[in-house]
Amino acid sequence: MENTFGISIIGAGRVGWHLAQGLSAAGHPINEIWSRRHSQAQELAERLPAARVVHTLDFSQSPSRLFLLTAADAALEELVRHLILPTGALLAHTSGSQPLDILKKTAGHTGVFYPLQTFSKEKPVDFTQITICLEAADYASMQLLDAAARALGAQPLPMSTQQRRQLHLAAVFASNFSNHLLRIAHELLQQSQLPAALLDPLIRETLEKALSLGPAAAQTGPALRGDAPVMEQHLRQLFGEPAWLELYRLLSADIQKWKKP
């Protein structure tokens, strides 16, 4: 396998934005960028030495060997139907939840290249801290995806579609849902005219303990202690917020059901 290989990016959202720049910096030329939103493709192309914006999904004349499909999950099937790739090219999507099979309508090789991280456009990405979950239908494709992940400095980890879906679900609990609980906490403070930043040191310390001891050993609080009067009082405080009251009930019951190791 040659040391560098050309890449085209289909979808110029947050994932495409960071992968394209990372792979380009690692020496793999980004040849083409396609995006449903032209301006996003243009903005990304301006940051890459060799990239041009294309308006067609017919890539039959492309010099690229790897096509990264970084569009939203819901757009994948439609895009795959219209894509025309050069012979021997590898098409990989970057979704945590879509099966490898969703790409099977393309004639060529297929794979998955799912970076396990939350990306913001403004914030630089440290790929050395990121695992990229790989899946491929054949060995040569797996080799190419592995080389791309290593070029970024990321950790490649082959796994099945089923494992990747479970990881994606776990990430929703660990990231999206825990962030939502922080938002609820902020709103509770606002209701009592207390500054939101008051909780920041507690939030940091909770996280440090969860990461160093593991969340099982780090668990504390009224539910774990079985402190019924405090829990009863909290439910009274939540009387005006039925959804949060129900969340309090369920989370407390689940903490109590679980036996601390």
Place this chain on the structure above:
Amino acid sequence: MENTFGISIIGAGRVGWHLAQGLSAAGHPINEIWSRRHSQAQELAERLPAARVVHTLDFSQSPSRLFLLTAADAALEELVRHLILPTGALLAHTSGSQPLDILKKTAGHTGVFYPLQTFSKEKPVDFTQITICLEAADYASMQLLDAAARALGAQPLPMSTQQRRQLHLAAVFASNFSNHLLRIAHELLQQSQLPAALLDPLIRETLEKALSLGPAAAQTGPALRGDAPVMEQHLRQLFGEPAWLELYRLLSADIQKWKKP
């Protein structure tokens, strides 16, 4: 007000452990330690220059001016019934959820000294990162509690019982419940034979974004995007875990109900 004042600690759990050592290091002598568990009082006394372990709640001959009641919430009323304090002394509890009134059966001055942090016995505490929520029935008591908080290097913040209770409830969401979600995520990974540490960089980045942008601006994920097929698939994955399925449903519905700013 004199610059240093004697202190007695009633309860030698994690909060008493750290407050006693911090206040002693700041120059306030810890005179006496009482604990239901004698060995804990002994262990703490050995770390303090002037402290002795006492076996009675009759402190009428004590030289201390501040009595910190750091016992568990459930024990407070019973302890208060048996406490005898020197004339003019201030008794303060350290609970996030108990009213100031719970101390009213004592003859003297009363207050609240609630440090907003999660304490572990093994882990040193950086008091400069901690807010201590104060409440007192009179101005001189508030001054003494303020002086004690500042001696620790902590930030004193006077607030009402109602505000402190709301802060405590918010802390349960931000700390205990978010930690529990991390534990669920870990267990989901284990179910699929994936290493728990896989999520650590995502968890760190999520927290950094929540603290720098605020959790409202940092929210992402299938629920916020309204990605119904992915959410439907996640619910199928949770079929064998009805409590987590219900949590997924409620948290997603609450994210969707909320309008992102």
